[in-house]
Amino acid sequence: MQVEIRKLEGNEVELMLSDSTPAFANALRRAAMREVPVMAIDEVEFKVNDSAVYDEILSHRLALIPLRTPLKGYAFPGECGCREGRCPKCSVSLTLKREGPATVLSGDLKSTDEEVVPVSGSVPIIKLERGQRLELTAIARLGPGKEHAKWQPGVIAYKYMPVFELDEKACDGCGDCVKACPVNIIELVEGKPKITDITLCTMCRGCADVCQPKAIRIGSDPTKFIFRIESAGGMPPEQILLKAMGLLGDKLDEFSKQVKKL
Ligand SMILES: [Zn+2]
Structure with missing residues:
Protein backbone atom coordinates (compact mmCIF):
# COMPACT_ATOMS: atom_id res chain seq x y z
CA MET A 1 0.00 0.00 0.00
CA GLU A 35 -11.48 4.86 18.90
CA VAL A 36 -9.29 7.98 19.01
CA PRO A 37 -10.18 9.57 22.35
CA VAL A 38 -10.56 13.30 22.98
CA MET A 39 -11.70 15.40 25.94
CA ALA A 40 -15.33 16.51 26.23
CA ILE A 41 -17.59 17.76 29.01
CA ASP A 42 -19.16 14.70 30.59
CA GLU A 43 -20.86 15.98 33.72
CA VAL A 44 -22.24 19.37 34.79
CA GLU A 45 -23.11 20.58 38.27
CA PHE A 46 -25.42 23.57 38.25
CA LYS A 47 -25.23 25.97 41.15
CA VAL A 48 -27.57 28.56 39.62
CA ASN A 49 -29.50 28.40 36.36
CA ASP A 50 -31.98 31.26 35.92
CA SER A 51 -31.90 30.98 32.13
CA ALA A 52 -34.85 29.94 29.95
CA VAL A 53 -33.20 26.60 29.11
CA TYR A 54 -33.29 23.42 31.19
CA ASP A 55 -30.12 22.11 32.85
CA GLU A 56 -30.18 19.00 30.63
CA ILE A 57 -30.25 20.97 27.38
CA LEU A 58 -27.46 23.27 28.55
CA SER A 59 -25.38 20.24 29.59
CA HIS A 60 -25.84 18.76 26.14
CA ARG A 61 -24.74 22.00 24.50
CA LEU A 62 -21.70 22.20 26.74
CA ALA A 63 -20.73 18.61 25.93
CA LEU A 64 -20.63 19.36 22.20
CA ILE A 65 -18.15 22.24 22.54
CA PRO A 66 -14.86 20.89 21.15
CA LEU A 67 -12.06 21.01 23.73
CA ARG A 68 -8.34 20.88 23.10
CA THR A 69 -6.88 17.49 23.99
CA PRO A 70 -3.23 17.63 25.05
CA LEU A 71 -0.98 14.93 23.65
CA LYS A 72 0.45 14.09 27.07
CA GLY A 73 -2.96 12.62 27.63
CA TYR A 74 -5.36 11.98 30.40
CA ALA A 75 -6.38 8.56 31.68
CA PHE A 76 -9.79 7.07 30.91
CA PRO A 77 -11.92 7.40 34.06
CA GLY A 78 -12.34 3.62 34.29
CA GLU A 79 -8.60 3.00 34.05
CA CYS A 80 -7.40 5.73 36.40
CA GLY A 81 -7.80 4.00 39.74
CA CYS A 82 -9.72 6.80 41.44
CA ARG A 83 -13.31 5.94 42.25
CA GLU A 84 -15.29 8.92 41.06
CA GLY A 85 -13.43 9.74 37.86
CA ARG A 86 -12.70 13.18 39.21
CA CYS A 87 -8.99 13.24 40.00
CA PRO A 88 -6.53 15.45 38.07
CA LYS A 89 -5.29 12.41 36.12
CA CYS A 90 -8.66 11.68 34.54
CA SER A 91 -10.67 14.90 34.67
CA VAL A 92 -10.56 18.65 34.20
CA SER A 93 -12.95 21.13 35.80
CA LEU A 94 -14.29 24.06 33.87
CA THR A 95 -16.23 26.70 35.78
CA LEU A 96 -18.62 29.25 34.40
CA LYS A 97 -20.18 32.25 36.12
CA ARG A 98 -22.11 34.94 34.26
CA GLU A 99 -24.94 37.34 34.94
CA GLY A 100 -27.27 38.87 32.35
CA PRO A 101 -27.74 40.72 30.19
CA ALA A 102 -25.16 38.65 28.37
CA THR A 103 -24.58 36.04 25.73
CA VAL A 104 -22.67 33.29 27.49
CA LEU A 105 -19.86 32.02 25.28
CA SER A 106 -17.57 28.99 25.38
CA GLY A 107 -14.76 31.42 26.20
CA ASP A 108 -16.45 32.08 29.57
CA LEU A 109 -15.49 28.56 30.70
CA LYS A 110 -12.44 28.74 32.97
CA SER A 111 -10.43 25.53 32.98
CA THR A 112 -8.13 24.09 35.64
CA ASP A 113 -5.78 22.97 32.85
CA GLU A 114 -4.76 25.66 30.38
CA GLU A 115 -4.22 22.94 27.76
CA VAL A 116 -7.82 21.72 28.02
CA VAL A 117 -9.85 24.71 26.91
CA PRO A 118 -12.55 25.26 24.26
CA VAL A 119 -11.09 25.23 20.74
CA SER A 120 -13.05 28.40 20.02
CA GLY A 121 -14.02 30.97 22.61
CA SER A 122 -16.93 32.26 20.56
CA VAL A 123 -19.42 29.35 20.64
CA PRO A 124 -22.71 30.76 22.02
CA ILE A 125 -24.16 28.71 24.89
CA ILE A 126 -27.15 30.73 26.11
CA LYS A 127 -28.50 34.28 26.27
CA LEU A 128 -29.21 35.66 29.72
CA GLU A 129 -31.71 38.45 30.34
CA ARG A 130 -31.13 41.18 32.89
CA GLY A 131 -30.78 39.71 36.37
CA GLN A 132 -30.57 36.07 35.19
CA ARG A 133 -27.55 34.17 36.46
CA LEU A 134 -25.74 31.04 35.39
CA GLU A 135 -23.15 29.34 37.54
CA LEU A 136 -21.87 25.84 36.99
CA THR A 137 -18.91 23.49 37.14
CA ALA A 138 -18.36 21.17 34.18
CA ILE A 139 -16.19 18.05 34.36
CA ALA A 140 -14.40 17.10 31.15
CA ARG A 141 -13.16 13.56 30.63
CA LEU A 142 -11.45 11.54 27.97
CA GLY A 143 -13.66 9.24 25.93
CA PRO A 144 -14.06 7.52 22.55
CA GLY A 145 -16.49 8.45 19.78
CA LYS A 146 -18.08 4.98 19.93
CA GLU A 147 -19.60 5.95 23.30
CA HIS A 148 -20.90 9.38 22.34
CA ALA A 149 -20.59 11.75 19.38
CA LYS A 150 -19.18 14.45 21.68
CA TRP A 151 -15.97 12.39 21.81
CA GLN A 152 -15.56 12.10 18.04
CA PRO A 153 -12.30 13.86 17.15
CA GLY A 154 -13.66 15.13 13.84
CA ILE A 229 -9.80 13.97 8.05
CA GLU A 230 -11.25 17.22 9.32
CA SER A 231 -10.49 17.70 12.99
CA ALA A 232 -12.99 19.41 15.27
CA GLY A 233 -9.95 21.30 16.52
CA GLY A 234 -9.19 19.32 19.67
CA MET A 235 -6.29 17.49 18.09
CA PRO A 236 -4.27 18.13 14.90
CA PRO A 237 -5.63 15.99 12.02
CA GLU A 238 -2.31 14.21 11.49
CA GLN A 239 -2.38 13.16 15.16
CA ILE A 240 -5.86 11.70 14.69
CA LEU A 241 -4.51 9.67 11.78
CA LEU A 242 -1.39 8.49 13.63
CA LYS A 243 -3.39 7.53 16.71
CA ALA A 244 -5.97 5.70 14.59
CA MET A 245 -3.21 3.72 12.86
CA GLY A 246 -1.63 2.89 16.23
CA LEU A 247 -4.94 1.72 17.68
CA LEU A 248 -5.73 -0.34 14.60
CA GLY A 249 -2.27 -1.92 14.81
CA ASP A 250 -2.79 -2.75 18.51
CA LYS A 251 -6.11 -4.41 17.72
CA LEU A 252 -4.58 -6.51 14.97
CA ASP A 253 -1.68 -7.53 17.25
CA GLU A 254 -4.18 -8.59 19.89
CA PHE A 255 -6.22 -10.47 17.30
CA SER A 256 -3.15 -12.28 16.05
CA LYS A 257 -2.16 -13.21 19.62
CA GLN A 258 -5.61 -14.63 20.29
CA VAL A 259 -5.60 -16.60 17.05
CA LYS A 260 -2.18 -18.09 17.82
CA LYS A 261 -3.53 -19.40 21.12
CA LEU A 262 -6.15 -21.50 19.34
ZN1 LIG B 1 -9.04 9.61 38.27
Whole structure:
Protein backbone atom coordinates (compact mmCIF):
# COMPACT_ATOMS: atom_id res chain seq x y z
CA MET A 1 0.00 0.00 0.00
CA GLN A 2 1.14 3.52 -0.72
CA VAL A 3 0.16 6.66 1.16
CA GLU A 4 0.55 10.12 -0.27
CA ILE A 5 -0.32 13.26 1.66
CA ARG A 6 -2.16 15.49 -0.74
CA LYS A 7 -3.04 18.30 1.60
CA LEU A 8 -2.21 19.26 5.19
CA GLU A 9 -3.69 22.59 6.13
CA GLY A 10 -5.06 23.77 9.45
CA ASN A 11 -7.56 21.21 10.67
CA GLU A 12 -7.61 19.17 7.47
CA VAL A 13 -5.51 16.41 6.06
CA GLU A 14 -6.14 14.63 2.77
CA LEU A 15 -4.38 11.43 1.77
CA MET A 16 -4.32 9.19 -1.21
CA LEU A 17 -4.28 5.50 -0.33
CA SER A 18 -3.14 3.40 -3.28
CA ASP A 19 -2.92 -0.35 -3.67
CA SER A 20 -5.34 -0.70 -0.76
CA THR A 21 -8.78 -2.23 -0.15
CA PRO A 22 -12.21 -0.89 0.87
CA ALA A 23 -11.93 -2.97 4.07
CA PHE A 24 -8.70 -1.23 5.09
CA ALA A 25 -9.99 2.27 4.30
CA ASN A 26 -13.14 1.54 6.29
CA ALA A 27 -11.22 0.07 9.24
CA LEU A 28 -9.00 3.16 9.35
CA ARG A 29 -12.02 5.46 9.18
CA ARG A 30 -13.78 3.63 11.98
CA ALA A 31 -10.65 3.57 14.16
CA ALA A 32 -10.25 7.33 13.70
CA MET A 33 -13.89 8.19 14.39
CA ARG A 34 -14.72 5.68 17.08
CA GLU A 35 -11.48 4.86 18.90
CA VAL A 36 -9.29 7.98 19.01
CA PRO A 37 -10.18 9.57 22.35
CA VAL A 38 -10.56 13.30 22.98
CA MET A 39 -11.70 15.40 25.94
CA ALA A 40 -15.33 16.51 26.23
CA ILE A 41 -17.59 17.76 29.01
CA ASP A 42 -19.16 14.70 30.59
CA GLU A 43 -20.86 15.98 33.72
CA VAL A 44 -22.24 19.37 34.79
CA GLU A 45 -23.11 20.58 38.27
CA PHE A 46 -25.42 23.57 38.25
CA LYS A 47 -25.23 25.97 41.15
CA VAL A 48 -27.57 28.56 39.62
CA ASN A 49 -29.50 28.40 36.36
CA ASP A 50 -31.98 31.26 35.92
CA SER A 51 -31.90 30.98 32.13
CA ALA A 52 -34.85 29.94 29.95
CA VAL A 53 -33.20 26.60 29.11
CA TYR A 54 -33.29 23.42 31.19
CA ASP A 55 -30.12 22.11 32.85
CA GLU A 56 -30.18 19.00 30.63
CA ILE A 57 -30.25 20.97 27.38
CA LEU A 58 -27.46 23.27 28.55
CA SER A 59 -25.38 20.24 29.59
CA HIS A 60 -25.84 18.76 26.14
CA ARG A 61 -24.74 22.00 24.50
CA LEU A 62 -21.70 22.20 26.74
CA ALA A 63 -20.73 18.61 25.93
CA LEU A 64 -20.63 19.36 22.20
CA ILE A 65 -18.15 22.24 22.54
CA PRO A 66 -14.86 20.89 21.15
CA LEU A 67 -12.06 21.01 23.73
CA ARG A 68 -8.34 20.88 23.10
CA THR A 69 -6.88 17.49 23.99
CA PRO A 70 -3.23 17.63 25.05
CA LEU A 71 -0.98 14.93 23.65
CA LYS A 72 0.45 14.09 27.07
CA GLY A 73 -2.96 12.62 27.63
CA TYR A 74 -5.36 11.98 30.40
CA ALA A 75 -6.38 8.56 31.68
CA PHE A 76 -9.79 7.07 30.91
CA PRO A 77 -11.92 7.40 34.06
CA GLY A 78 -12.34 3.62 34.29
CA GLU A 79 -8.60 3.00 34.05
CA CYS A 80 -7.40 5.73 36.40
CA GLY A 81 -7.80 4.00 39.74
CA CYS A 82 -9.72 6.80 41.44
CA ARG A 83 -13.31 5.94 42.25
CA GLU A 84 -15.29 8.92 41.06
CA GLY A 85 -13.43 9.74 37.86
CA ARG A 86 -12.70 13.18 39.21
CA CYS A 87 -8.99 13.24 40.00
CA PRO A 88 -6.53 15.45 38.07
CA LYS A 89 -5.29 12.41 36.12
CA CYS A 90 -8.66 11.68 34.54
CA SER A 91 -10.67 14.90 34.67
CA VAL A 92 -10.56 18.65 34.20
CA SER A 93 -12.95 21.13 35.80
CA LEU A 94 -14.29 24.06 33.87
CA THR A 95 -16.23 26.70 35.78
CA LEU A 96 -18.62 29.25 34.40
CA LYS A 97 -20.18 32.25 36.12
CA ARG A 98 -22.11 34.94 34.26
CA GLU A 99 -24.94 37.34 34.94
CA GLY A 100 -27.27 38.87 32.35
CA PRO A 101 -27.74 40.72 30.19
CA ALA A 102 -25.16 38.65 28.37
CA THR A 103 -24.58 36.04 25.73
CA VAL A 104 -22.67 33.29 27.49
CA LEU A 105 -19.86 32.02 25.28
CA SER A 106 -17.57 28.99 25.38
CA GLY A 107 -14.76 31.42 26.20
CA ASP A 108 -16.45 32.08 29.57
CA LEU A 109 -15.49 28.56 30.70
CA LYS A 110 -12.44 28.74 32.97
CA SER A 111 -10.43 25.53 32.98
CA THR A 112 -8.13 24.09 35.64
CA ASP A 113 -5.78 22.97 32.85
CA GLU A 114 -4.76 25.66 30.38
CA GLU A 115 -4.22 22.94 27.76
CA VAL A 116 -7.82 21.72 28.02
CA VAL A 117 -9.85 24.71 26.91
CA PRO A 118 -12.55 25.26 24.26
CA VAL A 119 -11.09 25.23 20.74
CA SER A 120 -13.05 28.40 20.02
CA GLY A 121 -14.02 30.97 22.61
CA SER A 122 -16.93 32.26 20.56
CA VAL A 123 -19.42 29.35 20.64
CA PRO A 124 -22.71 30.76 22.02
CA ILE A 125 -24.16 28.71 24.89
CA ILE A 126 -27.15 30.73 26.11
CA LYS A 127 -28.50 34.28 26.27
CA LEU A 128 -29.21 35.66 29.72
CA GLU A 129 -31.71 38.45 30.34
CA ARG A 130 -31.13 41.18 32.89
CA GLY A 131 -30.78 39.71 36.37
CA GLN A 132 -30.57 36.07 35.19
CA ARG A 133 -27.55 34.17 36.46
CA LEU A 134 -25.74 31.04 35.39
CA GLU A 135 -23.15 29.34 37.54
CA LEU A 136 -21.87 25.84 36.99
CA THR A 137 -18.91 23.49 37.14
CA ALA A 138 -18.36 21.17 34.18
CA ILE A 139 -16.19 18.05 34.36
CA ALA A 140 -14.40 17.10 31.15
CA ARG A 141 -13.16 13.56 30.63
CA LEU A 142 -11.45 11.54 27.97
CA GLY A 143 -13.66 9.24 25.93
CA PRO A 144 -14.06 7.52 22.55
CA GLY A 145 -16.49 8.45 19.78
CA LYS A 146 -18.08 4.98 19.93
CA GLU A 147 -19.60 5.95 23.30
CA HIS A 148 -20.90 9.38 22.34
CA ALA A 149 -20.59 11.75 19.38
CA LYS A 150 -19.18 14.45 21.68
CA TRP A 151 -15.97 12.39 21.81
CA GLN A 152 -15.56 12.10 18.04
CA PRO A 153 -12.30 13.86 17.15
CA GLY A 154 -13.66 15.13 13.84
CA VAL A 155 -15.18 14.10 10.55
CA ILE A 156 -13.42 11.31 8.71
CA ALA A 157 -14.48 10.23 5.24
CA TYR A 158 -13.12 8.60 2.13
CA LYS A 159 -14.19 8.11 -1.42
CA TYR A 160 -13.12 5.73 -4.14
CA MET A 161 -10.85 7.21 -6.74
CA PRO A 162 -13.11 8.18 -9.66
CA VAL A 163 -12.34 6.84 -13.13
CA PHE A 164 -13.40 8.64 -16.31
CA GLU A 165 -13.47 6.47 -19.42
CA LEU A 166 -14.04 7.84 -22.88
CA ASP A 167 -14.88 5.89 -26.00
CA GLU A 168 -12.99 8.15 -28.39
CA LYS A 169 -14.59 6.60 -31.46
CA ALA A 170 -18.12 7.20 -30.22
CA CYS A 171 -17.44 10.75 -28.90
CA ASP A 172 -18.60 13.43 -31.36
CA GLY A 173 -16.93 16.27 -29.42
CA CYS A 174 -20.23 18.10 -28.78
CA GLY A 175 -19.02 19.51 -25.44
CA ASP A 176 -22.28 18.84 -23.56
CA CYS A 177 -20.31 17.04 -20.85
CA VAL A 178 -18.20 20.16 -20.26
CA LYS A 179 -21.35 22.15 -19.46
CA ALA A 180 -22.91 19.35 -17.41
CA CYS A 181 -19.99 18.94 -14.99
CA PRO A 182 -20.87 20.73 -11.73
CA VAL A 183 -17.24 20.90 -10.60
CA ASN A 184 -15.89 22.10 -13.97
CA ILE A 185 -13.15 19.55 -14.41
CA ILE A 186 -13.83 18.70 -18.06
CA GLU A 187 -12.41 20.69 -20.94
CA LEU A 188 -12.28 20.10 -24.67
CA VAL A 189 -8.79 19.48 -26.00
CA GLU A 190 -8.61 19.03 -29.76
CA GLY A 191 -12.33 18.35 -29.80
CA LYS A 192 -12.29 15.63 -27.13
CA PRO A 193 -13.15 15.91 -23.42
CA LYS A 194 -10.18 15.81 -21.07
CA ILE A 195 -10.24 15.77 -17.27
CA THR A 196 -8.20 18.43 -15.51
CA ASP A 197 -8.28 16.92 -12.00
CA ILE A 198 -10.06 13.58 -11.57
CA THR A 199 -9.79 13.70 -7.75
CA LEU A 200 -12.36 16.53 -7.73
CA CYS A 201 -14.95 14.36 -9.54
CA THR A 202 -17.99 13.73 -7.35
CA MET A 203 -19.11 10.79 -9.53
CA CYS A 204 -22.47 12.46 -10.13
CA ARG A 205 -22.43 10.97 -13.67
CA GLY A 206 -23.90 14.22 -15.04
CA CYS A 207 -21.44 14.08 -17.96
CA ALA A 208 -22.35 10.49 -18.84
CA ASP A 209 -26.10 11.25 -18.63
CA VAL A 210 -25.97 14.12 -21.15
CA CYS A 211 -23.66 12.32 -23.56
CA GLN A 212 -25.92 11.38 -26.49
CA PRO A 213 -23.56 8.89 -28.16
CA LYS A 214 -22.99 7.25 -24.71
CA ALA A 215 -19.22 7.68 -25.03
CA ILE A 216 -18.55 8.38 -21.34
CA ARG A 217 -18.43 5.91 -18.50
CA ILE A 218 -17.79 6.95 -14.91
CA GLY A 219 -16.46 4.27 -12.63
CA SER A 220 -14.29 3.95 -9.57
CA ASP A 221 -11.03 2.27 -8.63
CA PRO A 222 -11.56 -0.06 -5.63
CA THR A 223 -7.83 -0.05 -4.82
CA LYS A 224 -7.41 3.71 -4.54
CA PHE A 225 -9.04 6.05 -2.00
CA ILE A 226 -9.06 9.72 -1.22
CA PHE A 227 -9.13 9.83 2.56
CA ARG A 228 -9.99 13.04 4.37
CA ILE A 229 -9.80 13.97 8.05
CA GLU A 230 -11.25 17.22 9.32
CA SER A 231 -10.49 17.70 12.99
CA ALA A 232 -12.99 19.41 15.27
CA GLY A 233 -9.95 21.30 16.52
CA GLY A 234 -9.19 19.32 19.67
CA MET A 235 -6.29 17.49 18.09
CA PRO A 236 -4.27 18.13 14.90
CA PRO A 237 -5.63 15.99 12.02
CA GLU A 238 -2.31 14.21 11.49
CA GLN A 239 -2.38 13.16 15.16
CA ILE A 240 -5.86 11.70 14.69
CA LEU A 241 -4.51 9.67 11.78
CA LEU A 242 -1.39 8.49 13.63
CA LYS A 243 -3.39 7.53 16.71
CA ALA A 244 -5.97 5.70 14.59
CA MET A 245 -3.21 3.72 12.86
CA GLY A 246 -1.63 2.89 16.23
CA LEU A 247 -4.94 1.72 17.68
CA LEU A 248 -5.73 -0.34 14.60
CA GLY A 249 -2.27 -1.92 14.81
CA ASP A 250 -2.79 -2.75 18.51
CA LYS A 251 -6.11 -4.41 17.72
CA LEU A 252 -4.58 -6.51 14.97
CA ASP A 253 -1.68 -7.53 17.25
CA GLU A 254 -4.18 -8.59 19.89
CA PHE A 255 -6.22 -10.47 17.30
CA SER A 256 -3.15 -12.28 16.05
CA LYS A 257 -2.16 -13.21 19.62
CA GLN A 258 -5.61 -14.63 20.29
CA VAL A 259 -5.60 -16.60 17.05
CA LYS A 260 -2.18 -18.09 17.82
CA LYS A 261 -3.53 -19.40 21.12
CA LEU A 262 -6.15 -21.50 19.34
ZN1 LIG B 1 -9.04 9.61 38.27
